Amino acid sequence: MPVIQLRLDRNRQLATPPVDNPKLVGWFESGPSPGENGTAVVVGHRDTRTGPAVFAGLGLLRTGRLIEARRADGRTAVYTVDAVRTYEKAHFPDKEVYGGRGRPELRLITCGGTYNRKTGYASNVVVFAHLTSTREAGAPSTPPAGR
Secondary structure (H helix, E strand, C coil): CCEEEECECCCCCECCCCCCCCCCEEEECCCCCCCCCEEEEEEECCEECCEECCCCCHHHCCCCCEEEEECCCCCEEEEEEEEEEEEEHHHCCHHHHHCCCCCEEEEEEEEEEEEECCCEEEEEEEEEEEEEEEECCCCCCCCCCCC
16 A cells, blocks of 8 residues: 655644545654664554545454565565554553554554544554564565464
């Protein structure tokens, strides 16, 4: 899926990809890129007015599943899912989600919970994963775990 760079908005909250392109994901450009030490953060929509979006099934991921992130240098960072959690937006644990763990990690974030037409989704779904390997450009893909 195509990736765009995201920044913090004027309220110091992470922006989201444009809603008119439901297949885009956004990477927080001020943080590490996938495969680098630290927590790489990637955000995508669960759905839009036109239907399911890129992270529609994010909450269905299970522990042990592999996630591949193709880097700008052609290499692929391979992560293993550690946990999938849902947090109410009013009580979102910034340190737990965005904080570093001393190793390369990945967070995938989308909306979740109940939906209200006026206020949107009440929660966020967060996938926690850690780097398992890095493949060189052109190396074959890793079959998904947990099948």
